[in-house]
Amino acid sequence: MSKLFLNFFLLAVMIFILKGPFEWLVLNSVWSGSSSDCQMHTGACLAFVRDKMDLILWGTFPGDKRILLCGYFLSFFASLFFFFQSRRKIEVKFGVLLFSFVLESFFLWPVSISKWNGLLLVLYVFKGSYLVAFPLGLFLAVVRRYGKGFWRMGSIGLIEFVRGMPLIGLLFMASVMLPLFLPVGWEIPKIIRLFGAYILFVSATLAEIFRGGLEQVGKGQMDAANSLGLRWPTTLMKIILPQAVMPMMVPCVNVGITLFKDTALMGIVSMMDLTMTSKMALKDLDWGGYVTESYLFITLVYFFFCFLLSYLGNCLRKRAVIH
């Protein structure tokens, strides 16, 4: 009896909470028309999102070159699904991912890099920095675990320094401070500097995950490899890394998801990511500020990609189990 009462009570609470958003988003919303149509209703102005969707997603990417985006996304999704679904060796899968990234860069080459805005910038920075950070993180972890002297200290120093800094600090250093320290006449494009910041941050995070994986590999494995006369590079590549990396793939995907969301920080150092392009759209005086609607839209975009990554990561987990 009390359970029934509780259920009704919770239902009432839910209706009370969700009634407003439901009316706003569904009952009173405007799906098409102009600004004046929206002003006549109290609900969400989804006509604004429809009108500005192109601008929010692609920013100033020239309209007549949109066909290049088809090639980009084809390569992006194909390589992503191949990486997570294929049963080939990880080296092969990684090679394909790297190749697809180069291919995508070539697709986009005809358009000036400053016009790669919105979702394109987010995806490009995400994929590029993760691709470099993954092997770099693995290298740092191996040096930290097995290296000696200068190498080991260097790796520990780098990892701990970067881990001790917030990502936003690194981004500011890359965008504002670094140019001040460069010799006169030197100039590194901003996007490259930001890539550097993301790569450093993610590789330090991944390095600590890989370290956990390396510590899991029993000492007996090393004994066995040594007793067979395997040399160090073979032992590392054939015995240790396969056992250390595969169980760590799920946390690595988590870092990828975090990185994807952290690309939003680029807006703060005035790169045209999704948040900035939506701000651009909001400046249109014909429409007035439909802030909630535009943020809701980019929330959905982020959710789509993060959910996709986490779904694919789960598929990977089911196969990554090593006994």
Place this chain on the structure above:
Amino acid sequence: MSKPIIQMKNISKWYDDFQVLKNVSLDVKEGEIVVVCGPSGSGKSTLIRCVNQLEENQEGEIFVDGVEIARSGVDIEKVRSDVGMVFQHFNLFPHLTVLENLTLAPITVRKMSKEEASDLAMSYLKKVQMSEHAHKHPHQLSGGQKQRIAIARGLCMRPKVMLFDEPTSALDPEMVNEVLDVMQDLAKEGMTMMVVTHEMSFAKNVASKVCFMSEGELLEEATPSDFFNNPRHPRVQTFLKQIS
């Protein structure tokens, strides 16, 4: 007089202040089966691990087939590839199939072709009666099967000597014999072996020499019949009384 494959001269080793090996000297000649026994913590495992330098000895000299191995400048991987080793916990590579476990070293160290290495591996799998398990992963096998695979893996390198570090200690009792049988067959074929074990039946029936270690010292070195019937050292006498 056959030539010695392993010669250890005055080996001493310390972990910090604790001396695990005290001036141990021991020879293993070609075709000999030397069994090392003694209570836990007596340094038997450390001694056998010094032979292929999985542990470094601080004092003394070790010769493997005439080469002094602890010297700097010695290609230790080359020496190790001629010395097979079987561990208490098998140490198979869990991410590789049985066949890949066996062929990895022949392919990468001996530079054999894949086919050649597979043929060799299959012949040794047959010898340890594991042919039908070639494409399984180690986790699908029982302890005794794993240990037989580990022995086959060592044999694939065609070693000059095989080292066994308590090969049956981690096994369920009913699996001990299948491993001992394989070792006995190997001994009959003339393989030179150094075996650390608690299996006194193996020492009695197969060994050409039995050594007893206690607290880092080699106390007794005798033929099996002398060792079991007239042990000289009082420590050995109490040991034999305790296990009988």
